Amino acid sequence: MSAVTAANLDVHLGGAQILHDVDVRINVGEVVAVMGANGSGKSTLLKACLGLLPISRGQVHLLGRPLGRAVPWEKIGYVPQRSAQPSGVPATAEEVVRTGLLSRRRWWAGRGGREATASALAQVGLSDRREQPWHELSGGQQQRVAIARALVRRPELLLLDEPMAGVDQPSQEVFASLLGRLKTERLTTVVVLHELGVLRPLIDRAVVIRGGRVVHDGALPPAAPFHDHPDHDHLHPDHGDYDVEPEPHQTTLP
């Protein structure tokens, strides 16, 4: 069974066509990177697959169900690119993670909510920050809280939008080892990335988007010059365009 299927997907935003006839299929248990430059449409693809953006043509199936009420949303964990602006009222890391327990029919965190949030925060190495206001955490820690919020759902499908962008190195390391552990548990993971960086060994397949089209689907592309040095850290989100032409579109799937 495929975890995510997008077929002939077109997405328009503000009158402009962002995605052109995108076909992507992600199998259960796969770890797939969706890559591309800024503005290539990779985040748009992720949001369209989650029903957060309107689709003008084509279909999306999540966990075998067409997008909509039929999708078992409680089995899907989403980590937005920058999870929310600092809001007006302070909220602790634990309160933010607890919202991950909710779903279409579950409007209360319920019994066991406390233990579940505590264990999710422990998974991302933030047990000691449980009571700390979210807005006082660093960017990387906020990102880890957002990941804990997705993991507390015990998802079968995890979708992450640029989890490494602007993230400090300890958070990158925590995230890489977490992803490695989740991979052994056969959790299907789709991660939107600029560059593979430290995640390279964990990723099974790369889908490269350019100009709103899939230009590559298969083996991991080599890093662009100056980005391939082992010491090169990808702390800034504003580069990573491919100077090297990726391989031509490969239609067969592994």
Add this chain to the structure above:
Amino acid sequence: MTQAAGLWDQFTVLLASPMTQRSLLAALIVGVAAPVIGTYLVQRRLSLLGDGIGHVALTGVAMGWLVGAATGATDLAAYAVPGAMVAAIAGAVLIEVVRARGQASGDVALALLFYGGIAGGVVIIGLAGGTNANLMAYLFGSLATVSSADLLVTVVMSAGILAVGLGLRTALFAVCQDEEFARSTGLPVRAMTILIAVVAALTVTVAMRVVGLLLVSALMIVPVAVAQLITSSFHRTMVLAMGIGALVCVSGLTITFFHRLAPGAMIVVVAIALYAVVAVVRPLVRARRPRPGPVHPRVADDVRLQPVSQER
């Protein structure tokens, strides 16, 4: 000393009066209920939504008056509160729908509601044969004349506000904190934002009695503003704001027992004075509280620095 004793005697005499008891009780209940929904509005950065709804509610009051005149009711004001409630809910849902469309005109739409609400109210009350003086009680509150029936309506509506605001707090918090994530969980986000708007409209209607439509939003927002100066969690902010709301309502009203001042305005002045005091005192208290863990984690900073040289 004798003067203080005199004041206390005066107060106990006042407390014995059922009218004082009713107005104190109404102020206490509204003071507890209003900040609940205010916490969500501050969280969503919609602090002015209550003002918009309040202005629209004035048109509702006048329309209720018009209905009273048309049906030949003995008490023209009988339909004022139902009218305010209907208009407030309609206005709140309208604002929410415009906002959800994500158009930049949401701000302008709010402004149009502000002006249209006040102007419509004044024009319609004229059509109903009333005067602007009739509107004053609604604009600035009328705590002094709370009847038993008014009190019952206040209790029932406040119970509804508390039931929704506290009962659904995890879900409503999720929607206010990160709307995009909340949508990805499958929560009915659109329905919940409309629910918040409707409960805000009910809060405006119930608080209209206490502080008046022009100051209604202050009762929802200022206690939250005070609370978030001190707290670090959403839940504690809400609980503390409820306490502060009750405190300022009761103390503001009590002051007006001894000095002939408008209770609604006095309550808001007390609330804002409390905000000022807390804002000044907080840095002195905060400085002493130790932070958990090191502020800066030990991490390589990826820059090569030149060895520091002595000469320039």
